[in-house]
Amino acid sequence: MKALFAEGLERPQVKLKQKLLSLNWPFLLLITAITLIGVAALYSVAGGSLEPWASRHVVRYCLGLALLFIVALSDIRWWLRAAYPLYIIVLLMLAAVLLFGVESGGAKRWLGYGEFSFQPSEMMKIALVLAVARYYQWLPPSQVSWPYAVFPPLLMIGLPILLALDQPDLGTAALFGIVGGGLLFLAGVSWIYFIAAFVGVIVVLPHVWARLHDYQQERILTFIDPERDPTGSGYHILQSKIAIGSGGFAGKGFMQGTQAQLNFLPEKHTDFIFTVFSEETGFIGAAVLLVLYLLVLLFITYMALRCRSTFPRLVAAGMGLCLFAYVFINVAMVTGLMPVVGLPLPLVSYGGTSMLTMMVGLGFVLNAHVNRESRIRREEFGPFW
Amino acid sequence: MRPRDYGLRLRHRFSRRAVLIGAAQTGLFGLLLWRLRRLQIVDSSEYQLLSDDNRITAHLVAPARGSIYDRLGRIVAEDRENFRVIVVPAYCDDLAATLDAISEIVPVAASDKDRVMRAARRQSGYFPVLVTEGLTWRQFTLLSVLAPELKGVSTDRATHRRYSRARSMAHVVGYVGMAAKAEIDEHPLMRVPGFRTGKAGIEKGLDPELRGQPGSISYEVDAHGRVVRQLGATSSVRGKDLVLTIDQELQEIAHKRIEGLRVASIVVLDAVTGAILVMASFPSFDPNEVSFKVDLERWKQVARGEDYPLENRALRGLYPPGSTFKVVTALAGLETGVINPQERMNCPGGYPFGGHYFRCWKRHGSVYLHEAIKQSCDVYFYETVKRVGIDRLAAVSRKLGLGQVHDIGLAGQKQGIIPDTVWKRRRFGHPWYPGETISCGIGQGYVSTTPLQLAVATARIATGRAVRPRLIATPEAGPEAALLDFDPLHLELVRAGMVGVVNEKGGTAVRSALTIPDVQMAGKTGTSQVISAKNRGFLKGWYGETHALFIAYAPVGAPRYAAACVVEHGGGGSRAAAPVVRDVMTEILLRDPAARPAFIASNQGAPADR
Known part of the structure; x- marks a missing residue:
């Protein structure tokens, strides 16, 4: 009796230590390396100064790291209970943006005021992953491909997409689509649905095109043919391509990027940071950065594969999809493979909300990894609570 | 079939599909790399040409500072013409040698040379740095003629502040100086060579009004930094004039x-x-002594002099x-x-x-x-x-x-x-x-x-x-x-x-x-x-x-x-x-x-x- 009691007392301590040991430390090293690349690029963009971006980027990373540890070491069952309420709260905030949001650059994205403003759409990426994973944790495996069982997660994914399109924020909507669709696929939903959806999109696409804002249509058109308007909307992509291309194989040297330093690039400290980096470090630098990202992604896939239970498995894979979508869309955008949609490069671009959400997301990946061996039984949780 | 088997099947399905997605991600990253290879290796020379074409340097032009008059319209402080030498370190082959060449025509103090070298290391090489100012007309013309031979060197005419009846007005009108580090961080415009801000008196108190708006001139330059042609300019806006109530x-x-x-x-x-x-x-x-071509020793004398003359x-x-x-x-x-x-x-x-x-x-x-x-x-x-x-x-x-x-x-x-x-x-x-x-x-x-x-x-x-x-x-x-x-x-x-x-x-x-x-x-x-x-x-x-x-x-x-x-x-x-x-x-x-x-x-x- 006494021994049992003592054991019970000591358990949490041992558990925390075990948790810390079971964290994936090489993974954290990779993330830090990517962030440091961001710091160097921001230092260069500011003309060789820690102010105003690089120093704050470091501070935000440290804050994010603290959040990452908190999330990674927290109880996974708590998050199972919190998944739906969290999703609903963030969904309401996303709706609130449409009503009370602050407009900036032609789109309403921000909630709050001044220093305290944030983008609910960023938080939605995490809430969405948690909610869908929570759903499949509860759903009996035999019913995964039943039509009525596919409907709830489609609703979960569809609502934020519609809200994002209404802001209008094409990039975020695409991101929700990739993350949500990927999760359904990984959860085991039958191929038939995906083929049907693909056919459906092809049918619907012309109608969506008609509903797009002029500036979005214009962006897509100038993407197809940048020469259409070299001083207007095609200008950014053209300048970005010139910057990257003129970097050559080895780059122009740190802080020597003429395109970036001479202000040819738009938003060079946020969405176009990759351009600055690859102009100055060339193909080698850009490839190293991409390989670092790919390593992170493969690590995440590996961690997801090792999870015994559905929830952590889908959470880890979902966050991985999210990171992939960010990196791919951003790099494809600045290299002229995709229209300019305005997504940052995770961990490298300057921006508080994006940095913190990314770190929280990676915290969930590590949380899943810590809980890889735990068996969460389906019956532990009800349909909603 | 028992549900347990369904679970196992789903897990296997997850593993298969996760590997598939991982492969897809790797493939798409490959696509990005292929694209980068296209831009940076295959077509690189083409883009480098475009980039060189692109070297339009935008020079910020410091605005003229507003004049200060006394109540009857007599000049208290005004901008006078000032001939300067400026260097863009990135375009110089050897900055130290360039500075030596300049000093054969215009005396350049060793401390100024140090300052230029430091500035070139600390900030991006494309920011122009002031070498020396207050040139005589003869020196100015001589350097202007030689400037094309010296890579990265240029001369320009700017202004400096001149105070009249300086000693009696010193405390009221104050004086100007180069922007301090803190001010530069706050407003990058202050990096414009020779830009001056108010440091005391009315020059400081009403600096925002006196300062004006900078203009810019964009030049197209070749790879050596030589101006090919002037493309366009937005003119600077002169600062507001102030009339003091002082007689x-x-x-x-x-x-x-x-x-x-x-x-x-x-x-x-x-x-x-x-x-x-x-x-x-x-x-x-004398505010003239502490605003233009400041001698450090002299400045120390003034700032720490007996009975504190700055007060x-x-x-x-x-x-x-x-x-x-x-x-x-x-x-x-x-x-x-x-x-x-x-x-x-x-x-x-x-x-x-x-x-x-x-x-x-x-x-x-x-x-x-x-x-x-x-x-x-x-x-x-x-x-x-x-x-x-x-x-x-x-x-x-x-x-x-x-x-x-x-x-x-x-x-x-x-x-x-x-x-x-x-x-x-x-x-x-x-x-x-x-x-x-x-x-x-x-x-x-x-x-x-x-x-x-x-x-x-x-x-x-x-x-x-x-x-x-x-x-x-x-x-x-x-x-x-x-x-x-x-x-x-x-x-x-x-x-x-x-x-x-x-x-x-x-x-x-x-x-x-x-x-x-x-x-x-x-x-x-x-x-x-x-x-x-x-x-x-x-x-x-x-x-x-x-x-x-x-x-x-x-x-x-x-x-x-x-x-x-x-x-x-x-x-x-x-x-x-x-x-x-x-x-x-x-x-x-x-x-x-x-x-x-x-x-x-x-x-x-x-x-x-x-």
Whole structure:
């Protein structure tokens, strides 16, 4: 009796230590390396100064790291209970943006005021992953491909997409689509649905095109043919391509990027940071950065594969999809493979909300990894609570 | 089938699909790399050409700084042409060699070379760096001819600040200098070579108005940084001009008058409009020396020189007002009704209170209010202030503009101290002791004021209006200041006392009466002690002497000019300070600047509520 009691007392301590040991430390090293690349690029963009971006980027990373540890070491069952309420709260905030949001650059994205403003759409990426994973944790495996069982997660994914399109924020909507669709696929939903959806999109696409804002249509058109308007909307992509291309194989040297330093690039400290980096470090630098990202992604896939239970498995894979979508869309955008949609490069671009959400997301990946061996039984949780 | 099998099948399905997605991700990253290879390796030379084409350098053009005029339109500060040499380190093959080549034509100090090398390391090489300035026309033309041979070197014409009547105006107008590190971080525009910001005086206080908007010229340059052609330019917007209320000529006269003294300052206001006509402080400095081609040794001499020449005593010197404060005590006594102007008090040469004997400077015998002000009897005011009490005295003082900062556009003003019970508790955490009230009645103790505040108080007593001092002239006259809620009869009694000080037999400043026929000046002397119980024995020689003060207004019938003068450690107020005010006031009355309309500049800034 006494021994049992003592054991019970000591358990949490041992558990925390075990948790810390079971964290994936090489993974954290990779993330830090990517962030440091961001710091160097921001230092260069500011003309060789820690102010105003690089120093704050470091501070935000440290804050994010603290959040990452908190999330990674927290109880996974708590998050199972919190998944739906969290999703609903963030969904309401996303709706609130449409009503009370602050407009900036032609789109309403921000909630709050001044220093305290944030983008609910960023938080939605995490809430969405948690909610869908929570759903499949509860759903009996035999019913995964039943039509009525596919409907709830489609609703979960569809609502934020519609809200994002209404802001209008094409990039975020695409991101929700990739993350949500990927999760359904990984959860085991039958191929038939995906083929049907693909056919459906092809049918619907012309109608969506008609509903797009002029500036979005214009962006897509100038993407197809940048020469259409070299001083207007095609200008950014053209300048970005010139910057990257003129970097050559080895780059122009740190802080020597003429395109970036001479202000040819738009938003060079946020969405176009990759351009600055690859102009100055060339193909080698850009490839190293991409390989670092790919390593992170493969690590995440590996961690997801090792999870015994559905929830952590889908959470880890979902966050991985999210990171992939960010990196791919951003790099494809600045290299002229995709229209300019305005997504940052995770961990490298300057921006508080994006940095913190990314770190929280990676915290969930590590949380899943810590809980890889735990068996969460389906019956532990009800349909909603 | 059992559900367990379904679970296992799903897990296998997840594994298969996760590997599939992982492969897809790797493939798509491969696509990105392929794209980068296309841009950076295959088509790189094409893009490099485009990028070189692109080397349009945008030079920011520093705007001309607004001029500063005195009230009659005489130039106080203006921009003059300045020929400079600039280098863009990124375009130089060897920066050190380039600098050596320049110094064969124009002498470049070793410290300047160091500065350029440091700047080139610290910031991006594409920011132009100033090498040296103030070139002669000959040097400028010679370098301009040679510049194409020296990669990265260019010459340009900019401006520098020139101050006229510099020493007398120094404290008012201030000076400019290169932007400090903190300012550069705040506003990258400050990196424009040779951009200067206000560092003191009006140049600092109204810097945003004077600064203007920078323009830019974009040049297309070849790979060596040589200008191929000018593409376009947005012109800079000149800063606003400012017109001061100061009369430069009178300022010069006042400055000359106090020059012989070791440390002194004088302020003269238009008592009706509050316009500051004269604000002189000695010792002074030459703002030209510290704004352009600054010699570090010389700068140290100025900044740390004896008696601190950079300090503007008129607003930063804090002095116990001494007997000049008696007019405030008298007004407070009358306003609170504790004294009757006819009431006589006996001055036996001192005043016992709380076990301490407060001395008077003389045995006056029986005096009433008028005589007490005229002869500056301490005992009369000891008794008055005892009846008034410290809090009511402080209230009257503040209404007269003491113990507060007057916003005239100059930073760094001192507030001074008008003590009361609340102040004492906050400052020391002790209650007010009645014994402390007594010395406050004659402007000693905790009381301290600046010359500007004394001049404002004098103007307010002279006109009975809440006159606000101002240093910037506005094209249209503002509304007349509101009447102060003092009984006009009480103000008249105080003023009569001040008239007596200068013009009646037995007054403390009769020797300083004006010699202009039919014009009289009213005033009050003050001699304030610097030695207290605490510092007795420490202050020796000059530092132990009393401060000499004098406040005055004129003409007596229709007050127009109010003045305050402090001669630090100058001895008695009637001997050292009153003659200064008399001389300056005489010059002012002879010229009567208030009667002449203020100059209106063509590009005048409208300072908000000053």
